[in-house]
Amino acid sequence: MNATPVKKAAPRKAAAKATAAKATAAKATAAKATAAEATTTEAPPAKKAAAKKGAVKKAVKAVEAVAEAAAPAGPDLEQTRRARRILKLLTARYPDPVLELDFESPLQLLVAAVLAAQTLDERVNLVTPVLFAKYPTAADLAAADPAEMEVILQPVGYFRKKTQIVMKLAATLVERHDGEVPTTLDELIELPWVGRKTANMVLGNAFGTPAISVDTHVGRVAHRLAWGPEKDVEKTEADVAALFEQKDWVPVNLLLILHGRRTCHSRKPACGACPLAEECPSAGLAGKGELDPEKARALLK
Numbered sequence: 001m002n003a004t005p006v007k008k009a010a011p012r013k014a015a016a017k018a019t020a021a022k023a024t025a026a027k028a029t030a031a032k033a034t035a036a037e038a039t040t041t042e043a044p045p046a047k048k049a050a051a052k053k054g055a056v057k058k059a060v061k062a063v064e065a066v067a068e069a070a071a072p073a074g075p076d077l078e079q080t081r082r083a084r085r086i087l088k089l090l091t092a093r094y095p096d097p098v099l100e101l102d103f104e105s106p107l108q109l110l111v112a113a114v115l116a117a118q119t120l121d122e123r124v125n126l127v128t129p130v131l132f133a134k135y136p137t138a139a140d141l142a143a144a145d146p147a148e149m150e151v152i153l154q155p156v157g158y159f160r161k162k163t164q165i166v167m168k169l170a171a172t173l174v175e176r177h178d179g180e181v182p183t184t185l186d187e188l189i190e191l192p193w194v195g196r197k198t199a200n201m202v203l204g205n206a207f208g209t210p211a212i213s214v215d216t217h218v219g220r221v222a223h224r225l226a227w228g229p230e231k232d233v234e235k236t237e238a239d240v241a242a243l244f245e246q247k248d249w250v251p252v253n254l255l256l257i258l259h260g261r262r263t264c265h266s267r268k269p270a271c272g273a274c275p276l277a278e279e280c281p282s283a284g285l286a287g288k289g290e291l292d293p294e295k296a297r298a299l300l301k
Contacts, residue, residue: 075243082279083243086225089275090255094262097254099205101125106181106206107173108132110191111141111166113198119156127155138179141170165193183207196233204253210246212237212253217260224264224282262301272296 100121103109153159188199200213228236271289273296290296
């Protein structure tokens with residue numbers, strides 16, 4: 001007679017029930033522990049507010065630190081002291097610096113500056129008295145007979161193109177500004193054939209507004225003095241301006257132009273006759289600058 005088979009599933013079910021009971025008990029214990037920890041660590045509302053305020057302050061300080069690190073560094077004390085020494089030396093060398101373009105009004109300076117491209121100021125000064133005697137206002141210039149203006153502008157070179165430029169510039173002044181020269185940099189550089197150099201020249205010399213006009217002479221001299229990159233007009237403008245008070249910008253500008261024309265020439269600067277030699281890191285220009293005092297004096301203009 002066969003024996004009745006033993007059922008093995010019952011012990012397994014009992015074990016599963018025991019395991020589930022243990023898990024439930026463990027969860028209950030963990031929940032109690034979490035609740036107890038939350039009760040002991042939860043800060044009062046005042047402390048929470050203080051902590052939040054402290055976090056905000058830290059965040060603000062972090063943002064300020066990043067902004068300060070990203071901001072361009074200005075000149076240090078020694079740089080500004082050296083700049084003042086150079087300004088004194090240049091003022092002693094050129095005691096009465098003036099713009100070498102003749103003008104009697106902002107319009108005359110603006111037109112003269114445009115005509116001075118690729119020619120000497122002396123040539124421009126020869127023709128502008130005749131030009132403005134015949135065409136005294138922007139409206140007169142805009143309505144001129146091109147052939148007659150070309151005859152007047154022949155000495156400055158490219159006279160046909162410059163006639164077109166002057167007439168277009170004058171017409172724009174009439175259309176946009178009632179024939180008057182605008183007094184802001186943004187408005188000036190919106191005029192045809194007027195860039196930052198010309199705009200700042202007009203602002204500084206015709207309107208008395210502090211400005212640095214970076215022409216080839218200013219860019220060259222500033223670069224040799226380690227004041228800015230020679231080929232980056234806006235960077236040099238900002239770097240030179242940062243070295244001086246605003247009241248000195250126009251005189252410094254004129255002095256740098258004069259020094260570039262008279263002494264610090266592009267090809268062979270007269271380093272041996274230069275008052276800035278001891279302050280200039282480029283003195284001698286690795287053999288290109290004339291260091292012999294007598295020979296250097298012969299190069300002065």
